[in-house]
Amino acid sequence: AQKVTQAQTEISVVEKEDVTLDCVYETRDTTYYLFWYKQPPSGELVFLIRRNSFDEQNEISGRYSWNFQKSTSSFNFTITASQVVDSAVYFCALSEANFANAGGTSYGKLTFGQGTILTVHP
Amino acid sequence: DGGITQSPKYLFRKEGQNVTLSCEQNLNHDAMYWYRQDPGQGLRLIYYSQIVNDFQKGDIAEGYSVSREKKESFPLTVTSAQKNPTAFYLCASSLLAASSYEQYFGPGTRLTVT
Numbered sequence: 001a002q003k004v005t006q007a008q009t010e011i012s013v014v015e016k017e018d019v020t021l022d023c024v025y026e027t028r029d030t031t032y033y034l035f036w037y038k039q040p041p042s043g044e045l046v047f048l049i050r051r052n053s054f055d056e057q058n059e060i061s062g063r064y065s066w067n068f069q070k071s072t073s074s075f076n077f078t079i080t081a082s083q084v085v086d087s088a089v090y091f092c093a094l095s096e097a098n099f100a101n102a103g104g105t106s107y108g109k110l111t112f113g114q115g116t117i118l119t120v121h122p
Numbered sequence: 123d124g125g126i127t128q129s130p131k132y133l134f135r136k137e138g139q140n141v142t143l144s145c146e147q148n149l150n151h152d153a154m155y156w157y158r159q160d161p162g163q164g165l166r167l168i169y170y171s172q173i174v175n176d177f178q179k180g181d182i183a184e185g186y187s188v189s190r191e192k193k194e195s196f197p198l199t200v201t202s203a204q205k206n207p208t209a210f211y212l213c214a215s216s217l218l219a220a221s222s223y224e225q226y227f228g229p230g231t232r233l234t235v236t
Contacts, residue, residue, distance in 0.1 A: 009162075033221050043210065045165075045227035052222065091164060095221035108153070108221040109180075112164030 002027045004094050006113035013082055014121050021077045021116045023092030029053075031097035034068065034075045035110070039089040051075065082120045089115045124149045126228035128213050133233045135207075143198045143231045145213035151226075153219035154196035158182060159210040159230075168211075171196055172219035200233065207235045 003026040013019045025034065036048040049059065051068050059066045063080045079086055092113045126147045135141045147154065153172050157165040167180030171190040185204025190196050196215075200207045210232050214225040 004164075035224060037227075043212075043230040043232075045212065045214075047224045047226060050222075050224050097221045108216060108219055108223055108225070109167065110155075110165075110225060112166075114162065114164045 002029075002032075002094050002096050002109075002111045004092050004111050004113035006090075006092055006116050008116045009114070010117040010119070012119045012121065015083060016081050017120075018078060018080050019082050019118065019120075021079075021090050021092075021118065023075045023077065023113060025073050025075065025092070025094045027073075027094060027096055029096040033095045033097070035093040035095070036066065036075075036077050037091045037093065039091065039115070041088070045091065048077075079118075082118075084120050084122055087118060087120045089117050091115045126213060126215055126226060128211075128228040128231050130231060131229065133231055135233070135235050137235055138202045139235075140199055140201050141207075141233065141235075143200065143211055143213075143233070145196045145198065145228060146194055147196075147213075147215045147226075147228075148194060149215055149217075149226065150193070151215035151217050152193070153216045153223075154190065155214040155216075155225060156180075156186070156188065156196070156198045157212045157214065159212060165212060168198065170219065200235075207233060209233060 005024045032053045034051045037045040039045050065078045067076045093110045129144045155170040156168040169188045171177040187199045212230045213228040216223040216225045
């Protein structure tokens, strides 16, 4: 069964600090996809990144970077020079390519971690 | 602007009443999903639909029902059989119901049942 663990329930930092959000996953599949979503106070989940299991290259997008390591089943997310607007709940999620429902049809079942509440203080 | 709309933002109901939450998307996505979020927890899948006139149960479907008569719409009914209906409900869609496609979410409906 697929499982995602975000061990950090809450993180509090001061603006301009760097912060890393941890994500560890479990899957028996060799093909899978990992995602990060941001949930600001408004409630809507915002898609940040998708990474497939065959691409271990780290990715950087502005102040955001992601470190994918299959050897440790981790997909960590770092925000550099954090800002108050980064305050949100961040979710890591996993989708197995071959997950099938009771009828045998595969679909993109997303398994979410419990989320990390990030608070950035001015 | 393409996106997903959910209405209303806040909904209050008395125990024993059924209530229907609206979800509409204009992204031309085939797949749509309903999730439930409780405080301090991740999202849990209630129902999903891969295509019009088809839908499947997710992990916590008991006490809920859905319909998918149009591609753009996927309403969720919270029935009186749902023991703990108070929660934040999120609707999502993706181009296809496949693991490689990211899901896009609506703004959510916060349901309170007293």
